[in-house]
Amino acid sequence: MRDNIKQRKLKDSIFHGFILTVTCIGIIVLFALIVDVLRKGLPWLDWQFITDFPSRFAKKSGIFPALIGSTYLILLTILFSVPIGIGSAIYLEEYAKRGKLTSFIKINISNLSGTPSIVYGLLGLTIFVRVMALGRSLIAGALTMSIVILPIVIVASQEAIKAVPQFLRHGSYALGATKWQTIRKVVLPTAFPGILTGVILSVSRALGESAPLLMVGAFSFVSFLPDSLLGSYIVLPIQIYLWTGKPQVEFQEVAAAGIIVLLALLVITNALAIFLRNRFQKNVE
Numbered sequence: 001m002r003d004n005i006k007q008r009k010l011k012d013s014i015f016h017g018f019i020l021t022v023t024c025i026g027i028i029v030l031f032a033l034i035v036d037v038l039r040k041g042l043p044w045l046d047w048q049f050i051t052d053f054p055s056r057f058a059k060k061s062g063i064f065p066a067l068i069g070s071t072y073l074i075l076l077t078i079l080f081s082v083p084i085g086i087g088s089a090i091y092l093e094e095y096a097k098r099g100k101l102t103s104f105i106k107i108n109i110s111n112l113s114g115t116p117s118i119v120y121g122l123l124g125l126t127i128f129v130r131v132m133a134l135g136r137s138l139i140a141g142a143l144t145m146s147i148v149i150l151p152i153v154i155v156a157s158q159e160a161i162k163a164v165p166q167f168l169r170h171g172s173y174a175l176g177a178t179k180w181q182t183i184r185k186v187v188l189p190t191a192f193p194g195i196l197t198g199v200i201l202s203v204s205r206a207l208g209e210s211a212p213l214l215m216v217g218a219f220s221f222v223s224f225l226p227d228s229l230l231g232s233y234i235v236l237p238i239q240i241y242l243w244t245g246k247p248q249v250e251f252q253e254v255a256a257a258g259i260i261v262l263l264a265l266l267v268i269t270n271a272l273a274i275f276l277r278n279r280f281q282k283n284v285e
Contacts, residue, residue, distance in 0.1 A: 019063055023091070037255075037260060041253060041254075041255075041259060042260070055225045058254050066234050067261075070235040072226055074203055081147075081202075084146075085199075096182055112151040116247065118212065121144060121215025124141075124147065124216045125144075125216050128140040129216050137230040138226050138231060138232075140217075145212060145213070147211055151202070156195065156202070156268065157194075159198075161188075163191065167236055169187065194278070196273070200272055204273075259277050
């Protein structure tokens with residue numbers, strides 16, 4: 001018995017040591033990559049780089065169309081996905097009858113949140129680009145990104161609504177409120193910090209995605225701003241990808257500057273999620 005316990009402890013210690021070693025190696029590699037990106041990209045990072053258009057010459061290249069394209073894409077993605085995601089979460093948690101069908105739907109939504117984004121790109125290519133004949137347009141990309149983050153928004157909203165204490169609902173019902181009044185004035189305000197955090201984190205994922213957009217035809221050199229929802233566009237990850245594919249060393253450094261801008265945007269969105277969650281959590285309490 002003691003030998004089994006010792007062997008088990010030895011296996012656990014070996015496993016924990018292996019996990020710790022892999023984690024340390026990953027952190028070191030990530031730190032080295034960040035240092036290399038900063039070393040190459042910082043000399044190119046200035047206001048002209050932010051406001052200029054892409055060019056055949058590295059010194060004249062900028063990311064302005066990519067920034068505007070990413071902004072338009074994210075705004076449209078939020079417009080499409082957030083109302084549907086929050087509405088679906090409200091229905092599943094507050095209105096849907098508990099049973100096998102509801103459990104099946106919830107499990108599949110959770111599984112969809114971990115599906116590789118390239119699969120959604122294929123779905124967007126089939127439905128939005130070909131069946132709906134939207135072409136390689138901004139709205140097709142936004143609809144594709146919406147289905148990428150929709151499961152994440154639903155799951156985050158579900159967990160936030162589920163975390164609302166039942167006594168708040170019961171107190172509202174005791175005062176004569178209807179179910180919808182209780183949801184609108186009690187449940188949603190209480191769950192809002194968690195819902196908002198989930199939405200911002202899903203948006204930060206959409207901001208850094210490129211695979212679904214490549215599948216729906218966003219892989220092209222665009223040196224102008226989107227003129228309509230059906231117009232061509234480019235986003236930051238794809239612009240960086242295009243620069244890294246060029247053989248000139250200068251474009252590799254310009255791509256590093258673009259990576260710094262993208263990382264800064266991702267850090268800002270995640271920091272905003274933490275800040276808003278803490279602020280609204282205090283207001284609720």
